[in-house]
Amino acid sequence: MITDWIEAGLAAATSDECIVIVRDAGEANLRWAINSLTTNGQMHHRSATVVAIRRTEGVGHAGVLSGPVAEEGDLVALVAHACAAAADAPASDDSAPLPDPVVDADYTDEAVGTSIDVFSTFANGLGRALAASRDAGTEMFGYAEHHVSTVWLATSAGARRRTVERSGKVELNAKHADRIGSAWVGQATTDFADVDADALAAEVTRRLGWCENRIELPAGRYETILPPSAVADLMILTYWTASGRDAEQGRTVFAGKEPGTTRVGEILSPLPMTLSSGPGALPAAPFAIVEGSAPGLTSVYDNGAPAETLHWMRDGMLARLPYTRAAAAASGQEYAFPSDNLTLDVGSSVTLDEMIRSTTRGLLLTCLWYIREVDISSLLVTGLTRDGVYLIENGEIVGMVNNFRFNESPIDLLRRAVEASVAEATLCREWNDWFTFTTMPALRVPDFNMSTVSQAY
């Protein structure tokens, strides 16, 4: 039993303190292209991360090692190596006391897995969609994956935590035979029970229909509706740069005007936006699991500390920034763990379709791609539109438009957004390898900067 292995590992630790995280991970995936399945697979992996901590005058020196664990001896050996590394390690910048211990009632439960069978219903629908696409002379591409990880986290302070992380996604891309017309839909899921392949195929086919009429537009500033998926990609990037400590050091867009200060308390948007994360409506572990410190954002010393629902923006105002416990103590701030989900809500009841109908002339995007920082101080990013830029005239979509390269700052877009839709669960496009669960509205921006035309489709 894995929890017995963990006890053996903790018992073998020679360091002052020790944290053991064991992750038993199952994965299954399907990939298809040009109306045909191209690859599939199922994988199982079990690994452990050991954080051995040596204390000198209360300051931690950490040895952090990860490795595969097939049997108890592997974990005990990993603990020994981590303790040896801790003996050699300099003081940690993110040193903090171990969190107060919590014991979960299900701690000793076994691992939960997944297999290729999770796709059985979905694959039938996919088969129908691929056949229909062949018959229609179009092409379908895409990918589906499912992950289930059981995580046990134990500390020498007595914490015994267990959680099961379930995540999955499906992306479906349809193209005309000339591969100019292109449409995309995506969905996040925990178990594929809620994935309706027929419905996804119908929606992507409907959107491909909008590409029958092809319109060329030049670069410039356009009234643009960013759909929830595009908003998600921009907000995730913003979230990742939101370290409170980095802001205090003048290293991010959230740096205040005075040295050592941040923009917390500043109104970022005229819309009553609330940005939040944490366990609740969207899946997230109820405690911090950190297998390697992300400087300024998360710390291995915080393993097992609470991961709570936190509001980063309220009513359009920047309310707080993420801090590790060490950084929070140094700055006189509160510890704030950035969970792996994100919700932006304006309280709107307007639907995306209603936003389209109220548009005289503007662009509707599908998603954004290859988003990269250009200027950290303003969070200016560049990127491309992808798989469907649609022209709206007098409340109706009249055709597809060429793709564009854009240059924009998500923070500036929040300031300039004039309307938002109801928030809905959405799968981001650019970052969905790392970030699955978001709830986002569509945003209307009156003057989105399409910097140049891209010939890509």
Place this chain on the structure above:
Amino acid sequence: MPPGLDPRFTALPLDALAEAALRRSKDLGATHAEVRIERIRAGAHRLRDEALESSTDATDLGIGVRVIHEGSWGFAAGITLTSEGAAALADQAVEAAKISRPLTSRPVELAAEPVHVGEWVSPFRIDPFDVSDAERIARLVELSRLAAGPGVDHVTANLDMIDEHKFYADLAGSRTLQRRVRVHPLLEVMATSDRYHSMRTTNPPAGRGWEYVLGEGWDLDAEVAQLPTWLAEQVAAPSIEPGRYDLVIEPTNLWLTIHESVAHATELDRALGYEAAYAGTSFAKRETLGSLQYGSAAMTVTGDRVTEHGLASCGWDDEGVEAQTFDIVRDGIHVGYQLNRQMAYEQGLGRSNGCAFADSSGHIPLQRMPNVSLKPADTDITVPDLVARVEHGLYVVGDKSWSIDMQRYNFQFTGQRFYAIENGEIAGQVADVAYQATTTDFWGSMEAVGGPSTYKLMGALDCGKGQPGQSAPVSHGTPAALFRSVNVLNTEAEGAHA
């Protein structure tokens, strides 16, 4: 004596595991089966202002089995290194192939490849994992102190180290054992007192050991010592006037443009559409191979997996294909794609040129790029020679921000330093610069390439591709080169709104 294969890896029952999986695959009717057993150790240190922020040391060890059964691929991977476990993975792989069968439109066949048996170890002198944490961190602290200077508010120092062992066996009889070691130290300085500015070293990751961190192959200390000066110049630099400029681009910047606009664009799986929903496709279409004018006559690009210290170099790829060198662009014409065995067969292109790679035993091999490099001029044209040809332009050093579209047409890059060129002379730095172009226009505007003395082997540790996502190391060798009339943006103006 240089390090060889790690006996702790070769002591694993590699042949027995392979035999168990291959025999079961064959018994179940597989026409092709391959086994990879990989151990990958990745270590990293992150320092900020000489303090240790993060230190990790992660090892991945597992086994993957891929089969072709009744014309369909199947794959399974796990961590149980027993004969029973290996045979069970063969069972799962065949089952996965059966699930694929109804959704597979044409049977998979592979280009032929001779049987290979052998060992290969990348050239390095000192295993970075044999160096103690304390010694590694002390070196980063030493470099951090070297980087500190007037106007520097913060210094970060990073070190990444990878030690990759790979065993491959297939039903045809190939058996190969390989080890690749690579490291990447990186220093960055920041000024935050007014607006945020940063400057980092341009040294690439290298297929070398700890000796590289000490200065072998790149004078890291000399570059680090210059960072405060370069940063101060950038802080004081005037903002660029947007417009068209001639660019002399250093290898430390041009490698990334090659990577994005040539190397990715000439992956055959992209051109055929296999990456259409994710990484994207390519403007370099299969039907224009041999005729597409990719760039000027000065442009010759090769792919290879044999360059010494190259990050994609190896003895054999992950389908058992021997490492090779091949032309991609010759005298400006697109003449070659990167191949794996399935696509080489399907497209009638003969033997695979050895571009299959999986980043762990838990992933299938994808078509991944080899080292893709721009050929220098035969004569030794220097950077000053190139600059002397420019009346009004920019000299570009170091990579920074990059973005390119899903067909590899439209790109935008920034850099670490942009220097004004006036009347054939390099003047001071200018700020807020990005260059933006369409791939064929850009390479068509390349008037000259530098000679061998300007050539550098650059690269990346973590090129991403595929679903599930995989990361691959790759090198790009390039000389400096001169490009005419490239569109230059002012990034401040791009982000400005009323």
